[in-house]
Amino acid sequence: MREVxxxxxxxxxxxLASMSxxxxxxxxxxxxxxxxxxxxxxxxVIEEDVHVDEARARAEEQAFGLLxxxxxxxxxxxxxxxxxxxxxxxERMGDLALHVAKAARRRHPQPVLPEPVQEYxxxxxxxxxxxxxxxxxxxxxxxxxxxxxxxxxxxxxDDLHRHLFTVMMRPDWSHGVAAAxxxxxxxxxxxxxxxxxxxxxxxxxxxxxxxxxxx
Amino acid sequence: MREVxxxxxxxxxxxLASMSxxxxxxxxxxxxxxxxxxxxxxxxVIEEDVHVDEARARAEEQAFGLLxxxxxxxxxxxxxxxxxxxxxxxERMGDLALHVAKAARRRHPQPVLPEPVQEYxxxxxxxxxxxxxxxxxxxxxxxxxxxxxxxxxxxxxDDLHRHLFTVMMRPDWSHGVAAAxxxxxxxxxxxxxxxxxxxxxxxxxxxxxxxxxxx
Numbered sequence: 001m002r003e004v005x006x007x008x009x010x011x012x013x014x015x016l017a018s019m020s021x022x023x024x025x026x027x028x029x030x031x032x033x034x035x036x037x038x039x040x041x042x043x044x045v046i047e048e049d050v051h052v053d054e055a056r057a058r059a060e061e062q063a064f065g066l067l068x069x070x071x072x073x074x075x076x077x078x079x080x081x082x083x084x085x086x087x088x089x090x091e092r093m094g095d096l097a098l099h100v101a102k103a104a105r106r107r108h109p110q111p112v113l114p115e116p117v118q119e120y121x122x123x124x125x126x127x128x129x130x131x132x133x134x135x136x137x138x139x140x141x142x143x144x145x146x147x148x149x150x151x152x153x154x155x156x157x158d159d160l161h162r163h164l165f166t167v168m169m170r171p172d173w174s175h176g177v178a179a180a181x182x183x184x185x186x187x188x189x190x191x192x193x194x195x196x197x198x199x200x201x202x203x204x205x206x207x208x209x210x211x212x213x214x215x
Numbered sequence: 216m217r218e219v220x221x222x223x224x225x226x227x228x229x230x231l232a233s234m235s236x237x238x239x240x241x242x243x244x245x246x247x248x249x250x251x252x253x254x255x256x257x258x259x260v261i262e263e264d265v266h267v268d269e270a271r272a273r274a275e276e277q278a279f280g281l282l283x284x285x286x287x288x289x290x291x292x293x294x295x296x297x298x299x300x301x302x303x304x305x306e307r308m309g310d311l312a313l314h315v316a317k318a319a320r321r322r323h324p325q326p327v328l329p330e331p332v333q334e335y336x337x338x339x340x341x342x343x344x345x346x347x348x349x350x351x352x353x354x355x356x357x358x359x360x361x362x363x364x365x366x367x368x369x370x371x372x373d374d375l376h377r378h379l380f381t382v383m384m385r386p387d388w389s390h391g392v393a394a395a396x397x398x399x400x401x402x403x404x405x406x407x408x409x410x411x412x413x414x415x416x417x418x419x420x421x422x423x424x425x426x427x428x429x430x
Contacts, residue, residue: 064292064293064296067282067292067296068288068289068292071286073283074283077279077282077283078279081279081282081296081299084296084299084300085299085303088300088303165396168392168393168396169392169393169396173392176392177383177384177388177391177392177395178383178384180392180395180396180399181380181383181384181395181396181399184395184396184399184400185399185403188400188403
């Protein structure tokens with residue numbers, strides 16, 4: 001029984017790690033679509049979001065299977081519930097990449113981002129994709145230190161996010177209100193994306209240590 | 216066993232319904248704080264958010280207790296997992312009310328909202344609070360039709376949210392970029408708040424019918 005449980009739990013972790021890679025790729029493409037006004041890439045992200053939703057449904061089914069057949073208690077039960085939460089975080093990350101892609105499509109062939117903020121988004125995109133790679137590694141390795149490192153990368157996104165506001169508030173911001181609205185919403189999408197990646201890491205810490213890290 | 220299970224499930228539903236009332240009150244006060252630049256009210260919402268987090272922890276503990284002691288399967292299992300998701304939605308709604316209160320505090324004694332958008336926020340606030348009351352009723356009654364009605368109220372928030380952008384894009388918007396950034400973020404908080412209230416209703420439909428409504 002125990003062996004079957006461990007094997008099923010391993011399969012479930014693998015599903016989550018692969019979801020993390022999937023949403024990382026989506027955010028990488030969405031960022032490129034945004035920066036290069038690439039409609040084809042934006043549409044690819046939009047079409048492929050359904051795969052993230054399917055992966056989430058599979059992960060949840062696997063978790064239900066574990067709960068129903070193995071009836072885990074105590075720590076094992078918390079581990080399984082934690083994977084259900086992580087799958088929800090990852091699906092939400094897919095939705096946020098989708099929002100970025102939709103913004104790129106909505107403004108096409110115009111670029112969405114004024115020049116002074118482009119480099120911030122390029123960097124937020126790089127960190128977001130990196131966070132997904134790290135989250136996938138953490139899910140597989142259950143390495144608590146690596147999970148905690150996710151928080152530092154998230155701080156970098158928060159800093160970039162705050163800088164965006166500074167840029168928009170400068171008296172020489174000549175791009176008007178419409179661009180500021182787009183930049184505000186898009187910045188928020190990246191910030192939330194990074195938050196969810198950190199949440200995935202925290203859930204892994206929880207499954208290993210039995211308690212949630214305090215942030 | 217079955218009777219104990221039903222009783223525990225009823226307690227859990229009551230905890231969720233009371234959370235819904237709690238986040239509705241938080242959003243009502245946060246909206247008033249925002250519209251009237253009321254610092255005391257803003258600080259009350261900020262201080263009291265911890266009660267929402269505690270209620271969520273209690274709900275999750277109750278759900279864990281049910282899973283561990285009753286080991287529900289099939290539909291019952293899905294019901295319990297669904298309550299865990301609903302508790303997460305409700306906690307997030309509390310966070311969003313908190314964000315609104317923090318915006319009111321950050322700008323105090325200045326009002327955050329320029330006059331032309333104030334009525335939109337007053338109305339989004341009213342609908343958001345109404346959604347919480349309805350969600351609480353739905354959790355208690357498990358009335359599928361009432362759950363579906365939540366979606367219509369959410370559409371009203373989406374409409375108001377879209378109108379905000381129209382107001383900001385008008386050539387006569389004289390409030391600058393900083394106010395537009397605040398309005399954009401705050402509008403997003405209300406929109407997400409309403410989305411989560413609908414998600415709570417959808418989870419109730421799921422626990423009654425065994426399948427998620429398609430939106």
